[in-house]
Amino acid sequence: MNTPRRSKDDHLKINHRVVRNINRSLILNVIREKQPISRSEIAGVTKLNKSTVSSIVEALVAEELVTEHTNVTKKVGRNPINLQLTQEKHLVGAIYFDSAKTSIALVDIDGSIKREKAIPPPTKWTNDFVIRCLKEVQLLVREVPQAKIKGIGVSVAGVVDSMNSRVLFAPNLGWEDFDLGALIKSEWPTVGQITIENDARASALAELWFGKHSIGLSSFVFLSIGRGIGTGIVVDRRILNGTTHAAGEFGHSTLIDNGEPCSCGNRGCWEAYASDRATVSRYRTASKRPIDSQYELTIEEVVALGQSGDAAARDALRQTGHYLGVGVENIIRGVDPEAIIVGGAITKAWDVVYPEIIESINRHTYFWKHHKVSILPTSLTVNAALLGAAALPIRRIFSDFKVTHQQYHGIAPAFG
Numbered sequence: 001m002n003t004p005r006r007s008k009d010d011h012l013k014i015n016h017r018v019v020r021n022i023n024r025s026l027i028l029n030v031i032r033e034k035q036p037i038s039r040s041e042i043a044g045v046t047k048l049n050k051s052t053v054s055s056i057v058e059a060l061v062a063e064e065l066v067t068e069h070t071n072v073t074k075k076v077g078r079n080p081i082n083l084q085l086t087q088e089k090h091l092v093g094a095i096y097f098d099s100a101k102t103s104i105a106l107v108d109i110d111g112s113i114k115r116e117k118a119i120p121p122p123t124k125w126t127n128d129f130v131i132r133c134l135k136e137v138q139l140l141v142r143e144v145p146q147a148k149i150k151g152i153g154v155s156v157a158g159v160v161d162s163m164n165s166r167v168l169f170a171p172n173l174g175w176e177d178f179d180l181g182a183l184i185k186s187e188w189p190t191v192g193q194i195t196i197e198n199d200a201r202a203s204a205l206a207e208l209w210f211g212k213h214s215i216g217l218s219s220f221v222f223l224s225i226g227r228g229i230g231t232g233i234v235v236d237r238r239i240l241n242g243t244t245h246a247a248g249e250f251g252h253s254t255l256i257d258n259g260e261p262c263s264c265g266n267r268g269c270w271e272a273y274a275s276d277r278a279t280v281s282r283y284r285t286a287s288k289r290p291i292d293s294q295y296e297l298t299i300e301e302v303v304a305l306g307q308s309g310d311a312a313a314r315d316a317l318r319q320t321g322h323y324l325g326v327g328v329e330n331i332i333r334g335v336d337p338e339a340i341i342v343g344g345a346i347t348k349a350w351d352v353v354y355p356e357i358i359e360s361i362n363r364h365t366y367f368w369k370h371h372k373v374s375i376l377p378t379s380l381t382v383n384a385a386l387l388g389a390a391a392l393p394i395r396r397i398f399s400d401f402k403v404t405h406q407q408y409h410g411i412a413p414a415f416g
Contacts, residue, residue: 023048024056029398031066032110036082038071057083064089065109065397085110088144090397093137093152093191094390096199096383097125099172099227102133103383106140107390109150109397111210113382115140125173127183134187151193151393154180155202155385157228161245165196168245171263172227195392200224200248201239202388203378204232207341208239209391212379221248221337223328224384225344228263229271233335250331251275255323274323276345283316303349314352321353325360332361332373339374343384347377 023046030045031037037045043053060066067086070079087108096103099121106115117136122129141149158170165181167173184194197205204222211217222232229251233240240247251271252264259268260278272278276299283289283302287310305313328340346353357375378384 020056023052024059025399027053027056028060028065031060031083032085032398035084036069036071037084038080038082040080042083087112088114088147090150091141091144091147092150092390092393093141094386095133095137095152095154096202096386096389097130097133097154097156097170097173098199098385099157102129103386104133104137104140105386105390106137106144106147107387107394109394111206111387111390111394113387113390115143116386125175130180130183131187134184138188149191150397151195152184152188152191153202153389153392153394154184154194154196155199155389155392156180156196157199157226157230157385159244159246159249160196160198160201162195162197162201162241165194167196171265193393193396195396197388197392198230198232198245198248199385199388200230201232201241202392203230203343203384204234204341204388205239205391205395206380206384206388207343207378208234208237209395210380210387211341213339213376215339215374217339217341219337220339220341221331221335222378222384223324223331223340223342225274225276225324225342225346227275227277229275229327231331233337250327253327253330255326270323270327274320274327278323279316279320279346282319283313286315287312299345300348303345306349306352317346317349317352318356320346321356322360324353325357326364328357328375329361329364336371337373339376341376341378343378343380350377 026046027042030042034045039050039053039057043050046053057066061068064086066083069082069084071082090109091106091114094105094107101121102119104117104119105113107113117140119133119136137152156167156170157172158175159168160166161168165179167175167178167180169176180196181194184191200222203224207222208217218237219235222234224230224232231248231250233248252262252266252269254268255270255273256268260272261267262269262272280297280299280302284297289297302313302316306317331340354375380387
């Protein structure tokens with residue numbers, strides 16, 4: 001079969017389309033980051049000419065991605081018209097699968113959570129439970145009938161092949177080589193884009209897109225502390241995945257040879273000493289609190305006890321801070337980031353944990369003396385992994401150049 005050759009006119013049309021769509025993405029992101037903002041201000045920031053800005057903004061308004069608002073001032077002359085993202089018109093679904101609980105939400109394209117619900121963990125993590133969670137998201141969608149659902153993002157506590165939407169290994173959920181993307185597509189065929197990612201990398205994306213820090217961050221590590229420990233590595237605003245999709249699995253690096261048993265089957269992992277489970281276990285031992293099979297003590301309770309002055313809880317938190325510092329120093333040496341952002345309930349006890357992290361790093365890391373890395377609690381006020389799940393499809397909305405295989409289909413190169 002002979003494929004038609006691409007003419008010079010075809011090249012010009014495609015190049016014009018590519019340039020316009022790149023400019024569209026640029027303008028849309030400037031509006032997202034600096035809203036409210038006027039057309040002339042956009043032109044100044046992007047260095048694009050005003051006619052290009054006006055033409056693209058007109059299209060964004062027609063798509064209902066952007067809304068115009070007149071900024072009433074006392075100055076003489078016309079009041080400027082500012083632009084901002086349209087609210088409650090384009091939403092995404094978000095699901096965070098974690099062994100403690102599953103969280104679902106509807107999230108606007110500016111990162112604001114419009115609807116949210118927590119679902120208790122099942123006895124067994126079967127397909128039926130995933131389907132139940134999808135139906136719960138669909139029920140939330142019905143509460144916002146005027147909105148268009150642009151996609152669904154999912155974060156999972158485990159090793160995820162995001163390119164193929166598969167969960168390769170999630171020991172706490174009992175999932176291995178699970179085609180989660182195919183199941184979602186079969187149950188919700190009209191949802192559009194489906195994006196799945198590891199929870200720590202999704203959290204890093206949420207911090208990158210929606211975080212508010214006094215320092216600009218383009219290369220950092222998001223350290224997610226929960227029932228386990230995960231890290232999302234950001235370099236030049238790009239999330240690292242790794243050859244086998246396991247970049248950032250520092251939680252299962254060996255901290256103490258032949259040490260405490262870990263959920264992964266090994267012993268002495270960092271996670272076995274610095275996770276929420278480790279903190280709670282230390283508190284139980286120190287406080288001689290009996291184990292009640294009907295009641296599971298949570299990290300939130302240990303943090304609250306520590307903040308109220310409970311000596312055993314504060315000691316357990318300090319020890320966790322020490323072990324976090326030991327692991328963080330390895331990240332500093334191996335990754336050399338601008339900052340390490342810590343997320344999780346334990347950051348509510350930052351005044352107790354942070355000094356121990358710094359003391360441990362100072363004691364062990366020579367490099368630290370010459371290059372101070374900022375250690376910061378997350379700036380996000382919501383569940384980072386859930387917001388990160390939403391950020392996965394949102395990111396595509398703002399970086400969609402609309403150059404697809406269909407636009408090139410049947411056109412062969414004209415040269416060479």
